[in-house]
Amino acid sequence: MNAPITVQYKINAPIEKIWNALTDKEEMKSWYFTIRDFELELGKEFDFYESCDGGKYLHRGTVLEIIPEKKLKHTWSYPELSDSVTTVIWELQEDNGGTQVTLTHENIEGFDxxxxxxxxxxxxxxxxxxIGESMKEYLEK
Known part of the structure; x- marks a missing residue:
């Protein structure tokens, strides 16, 4: 198994503001994706499309874990292209007046x-x- 991808940034915003941006589908549109059917509830499935490199790809996720203002874990897959299912973990930690945002994306070798x-x-x-551009710019404005 390959090592997960880990991306980490300090964002100069309170943890509550970052949690809302990460879990409110109206706020997500401003920095992430338009995910019309996202609900912050264990077991809830959500779909969205992303255009990339001339293709339009269906993404599917299922909420696996919620620790308010600390952790959101969900699956990440492309059901039209592969049976592989990966895991994305968002973790938030207070950091000297700001918030450390750590994203871990596990098992991506299934998409090789x-x-x-x-x-x-x-x-x-x-x-x-x-995270380092869209989320940071949205939350630090």
Missing amino acids: GLGETFSRASFTEGWNSI
Whole structure:
């Protein structure tokens, strides 16, 4: 098994504000994806589409764990392309007036046969952009 992808950033915003941005589907639209059927409830499934490299890909997730203002864990898969299911873990920790956001994406080697768009490098770049740019800019404004 390959090592998980881990991306970590300090965001200069209180943990409550970051948790709301991470779990409120209206706020998600501003920095993440439009996920119309997202509900912060264990076992809830959600779908969304993302356009990338000329393709439009269905993403599916299921909420696995919720620790308010600390941790959100969900699956991440592409059911139209693969049977593989990965896990994404968002962890929040207070950090000197701000919040340390740590994202861990596990088991991505299941996507190895899907091409460069689904490579470790591509996922790492994507998560760095989402957290280090989009989320950070949205929450620090």
